[in-house]
Amino acid sequence: MKRFRPLRADRGYDAALLRGIARGDQAALAAFYDRHAGWLHARLARRCADAETVREVLQDTFVTVWRSAGSYRSGEAGGWLWVIAARRLVDAQRAQARAERVVHEPPAAVPSAEDSALGGLEYGDVGTALDRLSPELREVLRATVIDGLTTREAAQLLGIPEGTVKTRAMRARRELRAVLGQLGNAATTPWGGLA
Amino acid sequence: MKREQVGPGGPAWHVDEAMSRRYADGSLPEPDAWSLEKHVEACGRCASAVSAAVRATGTAGPLLEDVRGALLRTVAEEAPGEGAGATERKRGAGARRSPLRPSAGRRGVAVRPASASLPGRLARTVWAAGPALRGAWGVALLVVCAGAVALAYGAGFLAARSVFFALAPVLPLAGVALSYGPYADPMYEISAAAPSGGLRLLLIRTTAVLGVSLPLLTAVGALLPAPPGVPGAAAWLLPGLALTVGTLALGSCTGCRTAGALVAAGWAFAVLLPAAAHAPNGAPTPAVLAEQLGRCVSGSAAQSGWAAAALCCAGLLALRRRAFDFAPDHGPGSYLNRLENS
Numbered sequence: 001m002k003r004f005r006p007l008r009a010d011r012g013y014d015a016a017l018l019r020g021i022a023r024g025d026q027a028a029l030a031a032f033y034d035r036h037a038g039w040l041h042a043r044l045a046r047r048c049a050d051a052e053t054v055r056e057v058l059q060d061t062f063v064t065v066w067r068s069a070g071s072y073r074s075g076e077a078g079g080w081l082w083v084i085a086a087r088r089l090v091d092a093q094r095a096q097a098r099a100e101r102v103v104h105e106p107p108a109a110v111p112s113a114e115d116s117a118l119g120g121l122e123y124g125d126v127g128t129a130l131d132r133l134s135p136e137l138r139e140v141l142r143a144t145v146i147d148g149l150t151t152r153e154a155a156q157l158l159g160i161p162e163g164t165v166k167t168r169a170m171r172a173r174r175e176l177r178a179v180l181g182q183l184g185n186a187a188t189t190p191w192g193g194l195a
Numbered sequence: 196m197k198r199e200q201v202g203p204g205g206p207a208w209h210v211d212e213a214m215s216r217r218y219a220d221g222s223l224p225e226p227d228a229w230s231l232e233k234h235v236e237a238c239g240r241c242a243s244a245v246s247a248a249v250r251a252t253g254t255a256g257p258l259l260e261d262v263r264g265a266l267l268r269t270v271a272e273e274a275p276g277e278g279a280g281a282t283e284r285k286r287g288a289g290a291r292r293s294p295l296r297p298s299a300g301r302r303g304v305a306v307r308p309a310s311a312s313l314p315g316r317l318a319r320t321v322w323a324a325g326p327a328l329r330g331a332w333g334v335a336l337l338v339v340c341a342g343a344v345a346l347a348y349g350a351g352f353l354a355a356r357s358v359f360f361a362l363a364p365v366l367p368l369a370g371v372a373l374s375y376g377p378y379a380d381p382m383y384e385i386s387a388a389a390p391s392g393g394l395r396l397l398l399i400r401t402t403a404v405l406g407v408s409l410p411l412l413t414a415v416g417a418l419l420p421a422p423p424g425v426p427g428a429a430a431w432l433l434p435g436l437a438l439t440v441g442t443l444a445l446g447s448c449t450g451c452r453t454a455g456a457l458v459a460a461g462w463a464f465a466v467l468l469p470a471a472a473h474a475p476n477g478a479p480t481p482a483v484l485a486e487q488l489g490r491c492v493s494g495s496a497a498q499s500g501w502a503a504a505a506l507c508c509a510g511l512l513a514l515r516r517r518a519f520d521f522a523p524d525h526g527p528g529s530y531l532n533r534l535e536n537s
Contacts, residue, residue, distance in 0.1 A: 026267060035242055038250050039218075039232075062266050078242050081236075131226060
C-alpha cells in the first residue's frame, strides 16, 4: 500500500535549493531554512527539554547543510535533514552526559528502523495500540523506529543503558503485538512483519 | 488529519492546518505526531506549512529568527566567494569534529590538508590494493623468477622452463589466497563491512596480483631457453587465468585460502602425477614433464578448454557474488568467533 506520495514539484524545489546551497548560494540557504527550520525545531524540542541544546543543534544542523549540501544526492530532503539533526542531537546529549556516564561495552549491531511498522501508522488500530504503551516504551520506539537511531544512539539520546533500550524495544513490540491481536486485526494490517 | 485513502499514486493524506497548529504548540498526541514527522520528511509542502505554524508560535518564532540571523552570519563569514560543496570536500569530515560549536568548525576551514601529489596517491592506492604484493608472496614471486633464470643460465638446468611453467599458473593463486580473508588482511573485518568490501575489493586485489605476476612470469618464461616440446611462453596465460577465476569462484564457498590450496593441489595432480607415473623410476624427467605440460596447455583444444573453464568459473563467480559480503568462515569455530570469544 502506498502511504503517501509527495508532490513532485515540491520535492524538486527542495532539491533545487540544495543544489543552490552546494554552489554557495546564501539566499537558497535562507529559503531552505524558512521551509524546514520550523518543523525541525518542533521535532527537536519534543525530544530534548533543554532549549539551549535545541537551539545549538538547530543552528549546527543548518551549518552542516551549508557545508555538505554537495553530498545530498536525491530523495527526501526532509529525511536527509533529519538524519543530520538526529545525529547532532545525539552528539550534543553525549557531550553533556560524558562527565557523568560510565562507558559501556561496544554495542552489538542492531537494525534500527522498521519501515513495515511505519506502514501501519496511519491506521487507527496502531494509533490506539501506541496510545496504550507506557511513555518509556514509546520513547524507545520513537527513537529507534521513527528517528532511525541505532541502539547506541538511542541510549545516548535517552540517557539510559543500551541493554535497557533493547529490552524496552522488545517489550514495546510485544505489547503492541498483544494489543493489535486483541483488536482482532493483527492478521489484516500491514504490520505483520513486526517481530 | 485526513486519513481517507486515495488510490495508489496519489498522496494518502496531507497535514492540515489544525494538526500543524497542535504539533507546533506541542499538544498533538504522540502517534499522530509520529505520522506527521515521517510525512514531513518526505513532503516539502507540508514541511513548509508545519514550519510556518511553528514560526507563528510565541516561543519558537523569535528563536527561529535568531538562529536564522546567526546562521546567515556564520555562512557569510565562512565562504566568501567559495562554493560550499568545495569547502566540504576539502575539509572532509571536519564538520563532524565539533558538533556543538560551529565557530570551531569555522577555524577548521583555514587549515586545509594539502592534497597529496599524484605519485603519492598512486603509491597509497597500490599499497592498499595488494596486501599480497607487499608480503611474503611478492618475495616468493621474485625468488621463483630469479631462481628460474639462475638455474637455466647459471647451472645450465635444462628442465628450468618446464618446472617454471608447472609453477607459473599456481603463483597468482597463492597471491589471491593471501589477498582477502581474516587470516591475510588485518583490516579484514573493517573492509568486509565497508560498502566497497566483498567481491569488489577482492577483484581489485586480484587485479593487482595479476597485474604484477602475469607480465613478470611471462617475461621470465620467454627469457628461459626453450628445449623442443616445451610449450611457448604465453601458453600458460589462459590456464593461469582459469585457475585464478576458479579459485575466486571456489573461494565464495570455502574462503580464498582453502580454495587456492585446493585448486593448486588439483593442478599439481593434473601435471605432476601423470608425469611421475610415466617416469621409469618415479622421478619425472624433464622430457616427460614437458610432454605432460604440453598435453595440458598446448594446442587449440586445450587452450579453448581452459578458456571455457575460465568463462564457466566467471559465471559461477557472478552468481555467487553476494557470498563475499559474508565471511565464508563466519560460523561456529571460525576465526571471527574465536576472536569474539577470546
